[in-house]
Amino acid sequence: MLEQILAEFPAADLYTLVDFLPSNERAFVQGRPVFTSFLQRMPGARRHYRQYLPLMPLAVEQFDLSRYDLVISSTHAVAKGVITGPDQLHVAYVYSPIRYAWDLHHQYLEEAGLDRGLRSAYARWVLHKIRLWDQRTANGVDAFIAISRYIAQRVRKVYRRDATVIYPPVDVGGFTPGDRRDDFYVTVSRIVPYKKVGTIADAFAGMPDKRLVIIGDGPEAGRVRKRLTANVTMLGQQPETVLRDHLRRARAFVFAAEEDFGIAPLEAQACGTPVIAYAKGGVLETLRGQDDGNPTGVFFFEQTSQAIRDAVATFETVQHRIGQSACRENALRFGIPRFRGELRAFIDEQWEMFQRGDRPTAPRAAEVAL
DSSP states (O other), X not given: OXXXXXXXXXXXXXXXXXXXXXXXXXXXXXXXXXXXXXXXXXXXXXXXXXGGGGGHHHHHHTOOOTTOSEEEEEESSSGGGOOOOTTSEEXXXXXXXXXXXXXXXXXHHHHTTOSSSHHHHHHHHHHHHHHHHHHHHGGGOSEEEESSHHHXXXXXXXXXXXXXXXXXXXXXTTSOOOSOOOSOEEEEOOOOGGXXXXXXXXXXXXXXXXXXXEEOOOTTHHHHXXXXXXXXXXXXXXXXXXXXXXXXXXXXXXXXXXBSSOHHHHHHHHTTOOEEEEXXXXXXXXXXXXXXXXXXXXXXXXXXXXXXXXXHHXXXXXXXXXXXXXXXXXXXXXXXXXXXXXXXXXXXXXXXXXOOSSOOSSOOEEEEEO
């Protein structure tokens, strides 16, 4: 996302709370300087910057952006809280209001082991303060963009503001169909609790005649690996070539998370691969289920292993209706040129509406990312 925003606004300066990207992963920055906050210099920030959450609102407020006409914040946490003046246009591209502070508050505390005790009390107090700050700083945003209708609903609920939906860019050119299908299912994910990778593995443990390949790593990987059965293979983190190869050859992609948008199911569809997905969140906007006249996958309605098994059985009865070309064509609706065109048109429109008096014809832009 940040790569494509910077490509569309190549003269923009870039601000971020911390920057620890290795040299081999920062080509998209195109050599521009990256301005960081005081958190960059805090002890242990390279590995544990998330522990500085209580200081993040203060840190983002220290950026002096007064010399810019246009500020674009790319935000899933605190970036939209930058301070701007009445003569500056601030457009916030929102991946979600802070999930662990709002509707996933209790789930986050439970999964982090912070549901009781003194540490729980401190975490609840911090998140309470962040909710107050998050809601207040929404007043400093002139226009909101949401990554899906699902997130636009969250923006409306939390900030009482309308948001224009511009779907994120998907590399449909890099993910293309292959020339053969093998008899296995695949899931690709960072292995954290809300992704429900363990639930997918348990589902296939109850279907020993079907193979599952898991690609990805994360803090829950060890726990998932301990309960694998012979028909489930866990490959860990893999290069993109391996990822694409498996997506092209898989019988179907299995997706059990409640995601704000969900790029992985669209990468699978770009490879012509059907998706078996939990019917909640952004995937309802990117996948056509079994009841559609031109389906690209199958939905299930509970995040349980039995629901996944039932969905796999349904898929195997309707897969003849799911064409590779239908999956590919559906994914093409979310390509990079579409994203950049919609983003540019929206910001140009907002700039024209905002413009008053003798303003420059080409605004200087700052990109703020967290």
